[in-house]
Amino acid sequence: MGLELVNGSLGGILRVTTSTPEKREHVHAGRISFAGGGERDIYASNIQVADLNALNAVLAVIKWKKLRGFYRDLEGEHHSSYTTDGNMLLNEDQA
Numbered sequence: 001m002g003l004e005l006v007n008g009s010l011g012g013i014l015r016v017t018t019s020t021p022e023k024r025e026h027v028h029a030g031r032i033s034f035a036g037g038g039e040r041d042i043y044a045s046n047i048q049v050a051d052l053n054a055l056n057a058v059l060a061v062i063k064w065k066k067l068r069g070f071y072r073d074l075e076g077e078h079h080s081s082y083t084t085d086g087n088m089l090l091n092e093d094q095a
Helices: 025-031 049-067
Strands: 002-006 009-017 077-083 088-094
Touching (some): 009 049, 049 077
Antiparallel strands (some): 077 088
């Protein structure tokens, strides 16, 4: 998750990046960052982060269930991002 706090309002982008044996070059191309929270770690200080963390986890579980055949997967996306301010879910890196 990439989150920011502006004027007391939390916003940002949630991300689900999937790596499979058939498709993982997008992961090695920098899709996943392991950077810390920085000086102002809103992940540790803002209770609303729990809501977004829960949503991000559900999106990851749905993707896993798509891979296992529980849900139909017409796009075969391996990277999805959800923006909080526009309520948009975008899919990329199709298989």
